[in-house]
Amino acid sequence: MELPRLDVGEWFATIVDWCTDNLNWLFDGIGSVGEAAVEGLAEGLLALPPLVVVAILAIIGLFVAGWKVGVFALVGFALIDSIELWEPAMDTLALVLVSALVAVLISIPLGIAAARNDMVSRVARPVLDLMQTMPAFVYLIPAIFFFSIGVVPGMVATVIFTLPPGVRLTELGIRGVDPEMVEAGEAFGTPPGRILTRIQIPLAMPSIMAGVNQLIMLSLSMVVIAGMVGAGGLGEVVLQGIQRVDVATGFEGGVAVVVLAIFLDRVTGALGDRSSVSRATAFAGAGG
Secondary structure (H helix, E strand, O other): OOOOOOOHHHHHHHHHHHHHHHOHHHHHHHHHHHHHHHHHHHHHHHHOOHHHHHHHHHHHHHHHHOHHHHHHHHHHHHHHHHOOOHHHHHHHHHHHHHHHHHHHHHHHHHHHHHHHOHHHHHHHHHHHHHHHHOOHHHHHHHHHHHHOOOHHHHHHHHHHHHHHHHHHHHHHHHHOOOHHHHHHHHHOOOOHHHHHHHHHHHHHHHHHHHHHHHHHHHHHHHHHHHHHHOOOHHHHHHHHHHHOOOHHHHHHHHHHHHHHHHHHHHHHHHHHHOOOHHHHHHHHHHOO
16 A cells, blocks of 8 residues: 655645745845845955955954964965966855855844743754755755846855754853853843843853854855856856866866865854853853
């Protein structure tokens, strides 16, 4: 006896069709804002001479993560310029930064809500499981329907794909705060909002920044895949190498992606190490 076939895919396609027919105004607004943000940042990065941007990134790496990262940024981004991939690299960096910023603005509040409300956590967990285990390519299909070809579907698919680690690690960090620290703040009559912003979030910052770090790394991997839908940047370079079986082009595009990934990983990792634990401890002891 065979079980009847459930047309799960058809149900999803029906939902996508309904959204396409009835929510065009929303998708047009998201598309306009997203495209303007990515293209504006990319144009800003490309407006300066490459060596100036290389120097700025090296200085950021030096002061945030140490001299080794500063030297790596100087050599790595100079290499990108020397292999004539500066423009696609800056396009990719702009797309990653905008996508990551949007994902952070969504994931951290959701993670805080899940940490402070068990019902929100129970509802969010299976949704996040689905989002995290769904193949990355699947996100491109509805994104193309909603936003056509270009930068925006790549950005939207990237945001959706990268949300789970940000939400999970934010919730984990907030829930992992020592209850005695919270009780100390409450004993001094500190309002719940100030306990969250002055105690829980600073103490959870290493975990939150770990989520941001993972979110950015996933953004980079997804942005390359998004090159398949016309998002441009280094994803398009790698895709051309695959289509033409051009080892040199594919390798150079991959090297540029690696430079971006290592730089962003080290910088965000260093920011995570600079958590405000001492400030939160002092606040808890002093009662705000």
